[in-house]
Amino acid sequence: MSALKVLAPGGFTTVQDMGRFGYQQMGVPVCGVLDSFAFTCANILVGNDENQAVLEITVMGPSLEITKAMDIALTGAKMGMTLNDKPVEQWKSIRVNPGDILTISQIQSGCRAYLALSGGLKVPRIMGSYSTYVGGKIGGFLGRHLQKGDILETHDAGVLNKPRSTPMDYIPQYPSNAFIRAILGPQDYYFDQGIITLFATGYMVTAKADRMGYRLQGKAIPIKSGMPKSIVSEPSMPGSIQIPPDEQPIILLVxxxxxxxxKIATVISTDLSKVAQTTPGDTITFEKTDLKTAHTLYGEERNKINKLKNCF
Incomplete structure (x- = not known):
């Protein structure tokens, strides 16, 4: 049974889950959501398992006609949202019914929002994931971003007994100056003064910022004298900070x-969501951290998610 019809698709709206793992050696990237915390919270708010497929909405939201009674929740970037022309809040579950019109407008802060629906979106599971890889035309809804007239289904699920909401202190802020923690390596030995530069100056997010990676602009990060300008291509991971010949950093994503x-350094997993919520013109300032701190921060985030589950 259909759950919604796309009246307007928004800027770049795709179906995503946590990602497609185990196929990078075949040239298939992980893909998946860019803000895992917001994604997980959205699913919890509608009573789904953590990894049910949602809509990842970038910069401008879609307009959707609801065709099935269900609960929905929008998390992530702050975006105006109306149900039948009446404002409704994010980070809360909302009951919708057939014939309702849900409209999500332009970002006010952040970059990406996540719309979860009862049961999760029903699309083919490709290589163990519902995620869309637009570059390879696989996964999600027909391997592409949404278009006007698309009709999407959800898995069967009951509705909530009562509404759910996220505690205010759990809701992230998305400032235009993001402080991003990173661990040196794996090729930090290619740099000397460049390491000091990376952590001492801010870098502007350029217009070349998408799901593949974020190109930044700022003070040049030179490679150490005598070292080659490139390395033998090797497997990459989300968060790697590459330094190409133009000496401007690129944060690789999914x-x-x-x-x-x-790669001079690697952004820790909990801060990748912060990177993905910046937009062109925003500033990223790197802070040096270590693996022990990264593990602690990851554990704290998981504890927060578990506490949210236990609220309901």
């Missing part, structure tokens, strides 16, 4: 499999 430039 639609990469290999990289051929030295």
């Amino acid at each position: 639609e990469q499999t290999v990289g051929g430039y030295a």
